[in-house]
Amino acid sequence: MVSAVPDMFNELFSYPFVVKALIVGTLVALCAALLGVSLVLKRYSMIGDGLSHVGFGTLAIAMSLDLAPLEVSIPLVLAAAFLLLRLSENSKIKGDAAIAVISSSALATGVIIISMTTGMNADVCNYMFGTILAMKDSDLYLSVGVSVVVLILYAIFYNKIFTVTFDEGFAKATGTKTAIYNILIAFLTALVIVIGMRMMGAMLISALIIFPPLSAMRFFKSFKSVVICSAVLSVVCFFIGIVFSFQLNTPAGASVVVINLMAFLLFSVLSYIKKKV
Amino acid sequence: MSAILTCSHVSMKYDTAHAVRNVSFEVNDGDYLCIVGENGSGKSTLMKVLLGLLKPAGGKVAFHGFKQIQIGYLPQQTPIQQDFPASVFEVVLSGCLSRHPFPFYTRKDRQMAKDNLTRLGADGFMRKSYRDLSGGQQQRVLLARALCATEKLLLLDEPVTGLDPVMANGLCQLLDTLNKQGLTIIMISHDINSAVKYGNKILHMQTKPLFYGATSDYLKSEIGMRMIGGERGA
Ligand SMILES: Nc1ncnc2c1ncn2[C@@H]1O[C@H](COP(=O)(O)OP(=O)(O)O)[C@@H](O)[C@H]1O
Ligand SMILES: [Mg+2]
Numbered sequence: 001m002v003s004a005v006p007d008m009f010n011e012l013f014s015y016p017f018v019v020k021a022l023i024v025g026t027l028v029a030l031c032a033a034l035l036g037v038s039l040v041l042k043r044y045s046m047i048g049d050g051l052s053h054v055g056f057g058t059l060a061i062a063m064s065l066d067l068a069p070l071e072v073s074i075p076l077v078l079a080a081a082f083l084l085l086r087l088s089e090n091s092k093i094k095g096d097a098a099i100a101v102i103s104s105s106a107l108a109t110g111v112i113i114i115s116m117t118t119g120m121n122a123d124v125c126n127y128m129f130g131t132i133l134a135m136k137d138s139d140l141y142l143s144v145g146v147s148v149v150v151l152i153l154y155a156i157f158y159n160k161i162f163t164v165t166f167d168e169g170f171a172k173a174t175g176t177k178t179a180i181y182n183i184l185i186a187f188l189t190a191l192v193i194v195i196g197m198r199m200m201g202a203m204l205i206s207a208l209i210i211f212p213p214l215s216a217m218r219f220f221k222s223f224k225s226v227v228i229c230s231a232v233l234s235v236v237c238f239f240i241g242i243v244f245s246f247q248l249n250t251p252a253g254a255s256v257v258v259i260n261l262m263a264f265l266l267f268s269v270l271s272y273i274k275k276k277v
Numbered sequence: 278m279s280a281i282l283t284c285s286h287v288s289m290k291y292d293t294a295h296a297v298r299n300v301s302f303e304v305n306d307g308d309y310l311c312i313v314g315e316n317g318s319g320k321s322t323l324m325k326v327l328l329g330l331l332k333p334a335g336g337k338v339a340f341h342g343f344k345q346i347q348i349g350y351l352p353q354q355t356p357i358q359q360d361f362p363a364s365v366f367e368v369v370l371s372g373c374l375s376r377h378p379f380p381f382y383t384r385k386d387r388q389m390a391k392d393n394l395t396r397l398g399a400d401g402f403m404r405k406s407y408r409d410l411s412g413g414q415q416q417r418v419l420l421a422r423a424l425c426a427t428e429k430l431l432l433l434d435e436p437v438t439g440l441d442p443v444m445a446n447g448l449c450q451l452l453d454t455l456n457k458q459g460l461t462i463i464m465i466s467h468d469i470n471s472a473v474k475y476g477n478k479i480l481h482m483q484t485k486p487l488f489y490g491a492t493s494d495y496l497k498s499e500i501g502m503r504m505i506g507g508e509r510g511a
Contacts, residue, residue, distance in 0.1 A: 041357075041361060041362075043357065156380065158380075159371070159374060159380050159381065160374065162371060163371040163374055166358065166361055166363055166371065167358060167371075169325075169330060169352045170352055170371075170372075170423075171371075172328075172330055173328040173329065173330055173346070173348060173350045174346050174348075174372070174375035174426045175375045176374060176375070217362050220362060221364065221405075221406030221408070221409070222362065222364035222367055222406065223361075223363040223367050224367065225362075226362045
């Protein structure tokens with residue numbers, strides 16, 4: 001029993017596809033959690049959800065045309081990020097309703113394209129709920145590259161991202177180009193969603209953006225501690241989720257989300273207890 | 278007396294309806310201008326034009342001796358902010374970002390944030406979380422942030438609305454002290470009595486200006502007497 005745990009990890013790491021998935025997944029979990037803090041606090045969570053549905057639509061297009069998924073998805077989802085941001089900033093035309101319309105339309109279009117071409121097969125299920133088998137070497141390099149860019153930009157503009165998140169009016173009045181940072185946050189989110197989508201599943205990737213920050217906010221009280229806790233929690237939950245998925249043969253994305261849900265419940269209980277004492 | 282801000286014939290529309298129409302005034306170094314008027318009379322809109330957050334549909338705002346982004350701004354509180362997970366120090370420090378082109382804080386910035394908290398008697402809750410503070414304490418923190426962003430001109434949008442009378446009074450006296458220390462203030466106020474007590478100039482808005490001038494003249498004007506009388510009668 002004592003040797004069971006190391007054995008399990010040895011077995012896990014002996015598969016190259018698992019190692020690749022763990023590298024990409026860890027980076028995606030990290031980036032998603034960092035960006036998620038701002039998205040949740042700015043009440044932009046719907047953008048993450050909308051982008052993942054658009055992402056599914058673009059995957060369907062790529063699959064039916066037999067094109068490389070990431071190369072098709074990245075430009076299209078970036079364009080969608082720009083559009084969704086404009087919609088949610090514009091309260092006049094009911095931004096959240098518009099986002100819901102776009103995301104369900106993208107999903108429906110994707111499903112139609114798939115059923116008319118390849119048909120609803122196991123691939124489609126993987127796209128929706130995640131698999132760690134999909135990673136090719138070219139995907140690995142692109143994903144690592146994109147994640148590193150996201151992390152570097154986040155680190156450089158951390159203080160700007162804080163002020164834009166906390167108080168956009170003040171930030172703009174004191175000379176911060178808030179529109180640029182909003183677009184930066186939306187674009188980085190789009191990139192993270194595209195590279196994380198196939199492992200986590202299009203239906204579930206947005207949970208990776210929303211859950212860790214929500215859990216962290218239950219307990220931590222400064223922006224920096226929320227960001228750090230969210231990042232650590234996200235990576236830990238991802239790891240546990242993947243091990244879980246590997247052992248029990250459950251879909252990767254769904255397993256990670258369930259672990260995130262458990263972490264959220266745990267943090268909620270802890271914060272409740274802390275308030276009582 | 279030298280003007281540091283002139284606002285000439287400023288108008289502002291949302292879609293087609295005017296929110297601000299043909300407002301002109303001048304702010305001198307050391308002035309304390311109070312903008313009063315009913316809800317929806319265009320006060321916040323005018324302030325956003327002064328800050329460059331909105332582009333005026335007509336007219337011009339000019340600054341003399343400093344730049345528009347060197348204004349300290351205390352916005353009307355939004356509910357989103359009130360439960361935001363940020364430490365007081367993080368919030369105040371963010372006022373220093375406009376001081377240099379690079380997005381990092383220097384040791385001088387940190388010192389300045391501490392000094393401004395001390396200046397407002399708020400250094401005691403520097404390490405606390407913003408969302409755990411009372412409304413009055415939150416306003417002090419946002420004021421400290423605004424002081425980090427400016428040495429000259431402070432714009433405040435209804436800073437005491439929602440505070441209990443003791444807190445409100447404390448904040449008003451704090452602003453009065455800052456003004457006497459040389460800071461120029463433009464404040465939107467709901468409380469006409471404190472506006473005429475502290476301000477040396479009054480701008481009474483109702484989309485267009487109903488009155489603009491010295492406070493002593495406002496008190497003698499028809500509209501001023503009606504406002505003060507109405508408040509007392511109520
Ligand atoms: N973003 C906006 N879009 C459309 N109309 C607005 C917007 N903000 C304010 N208004 C309208 O402009 C008028 C002036 O508003 P505001 O400047 O906020 O008034 P005050 O601050 O004096 O209460 C109001 O009639 C308000 O409904
Ligand atoms: Mg207002």
